[in-house]
Amino acid sequence: MLHLLWLILHVGFYYLIPDFGASISLLLYLTYELVKNYTTKKKFQYIHLYFLGLVITVVANIVIINGFKSAEGYESYIYAIPDLFPLSALIFAIGNQFLAFGYFLNTDFKFPKISVRTKLSQGVLSTIFWVGLVFSFNKFWLFFSLPGSFQTIIELFPIVGIFILGRYAGKFQKKTLYTQSLVLTVATAFNALLFSYLRLEIVLPILVFILSYFLGAGSLKTLFTVKFVPVILLILIFYSFFEIFGAKRSNISSGIDRLSQLNFAIEEERSSSFEEAKTLSAFERSSNVAQISAVCGLVEKNGHYNGLASTPLLVALVPRIFWAEKPVIALGVWYAVEIGAAVEVDGWYNNSINMTIPGQLYLDFGWIGLIIGSFLVGMFLKLLWDSVDFYKSQFNILGTFFAVYLLYTAFLGIGADLQILITYLALYIVMFLLSKLFNNKHENSLRRPSLARK
16 A cells, blocks of 8 residues: 555656656655664565665666756767657656565565575685685686576675675674785776776676675675775775776786776876866666666557567576577666667677666556566565565574675676676576575585494
8 A cells, every 4th residue: 555655646746747757756765765664673675775776877877868858968878859858757766666566565475595504613614705806806717607697606706895894893793804805905996997898797706805894794884994995095095086087998908917007098188188088987877767868769669569679588597508509698788789879890799788677667668567577576575585684693604695686786786787697597597406406515515424324
């Protein structure tokens, strides 16, 4: 019933304040849920981290809408359709309201648990640190890529290490664990700076560190202490070259040489008197109203796509390990081409744009598809989160591994489109099979001594 009232509020605000109404009502709902969870001291769940990320996105949307209203505009959002911003905000608000409805709905059906439990000790945590440190520099020694989800797992090792060490550093207030987690954060961010194309991969270790420490300590106050000065410095360093890295990354190499080239680009930028076009800040890039407005533009021009945009996901369900020649599934690239924001360069395309999950559902199936699809997505996300037993007292290494991936992708908006759900499902299956394998071996090792005694 409460979700229905919020839905009415979204629609009412849309008509009362067309430009900002749906964004304001969604912001009110997100604030309500986050404050309610914090004041009642309930455990922080997957959905709350998603809501926290959404707050940033919605505020950024309001800033972008206001920028277009003041005739400022944004060159990076050349494909945006300002007249459709109100409808775009309403689609986003309704989609997320039904996603929340699906998530909070209690059902008896559950996914099987992902669980490999081990006794937590200083030795185990030290092993996690060293394994994470080795894999944080995997680009220096891993000269091949594994298929699909297995490569994702390899890349997750240092991120999971940061999270585990940071979480227990916050929980037990251990200086050693804090230092190890921070060292791992710096190493992983540095490796991303040398080899990654996406700026997000550079800042991601820092975000995971902050999140893990907060979840461990269970209080926001711990984030405003002297010990977090190094983290603030890392954020400031990243922000200092955010724009220049985005502008020059296509023209600089990867590896150690990138440092000197990036430094040269920064010095050149400082000494240049030429005023370049305004670029988007990290905060402004978290918005998605421009992308959804382009979705609405496609619907006005072509009608709803009746599943065409989502059809490639059927191919994505087939593991690449069984189909080596499986074509690349890149819905963001397809969408960029469809709205005229990407061109082919050297056999591939030069841009990828996120439709968002509500945007893709509306593009393919209209309002009914948006409502039903968002509701089912919410239910699916809850099933995945419940499968990891995140707050069980005994340390669950595989459950934690999957939980970390769920949590940081939640904060970042649950992916660019519906393709993230296939990735979630694939990782869940791999983790579940691994947990079955480890647990069966453990059971067999326990049986053998008793048989020997007989």
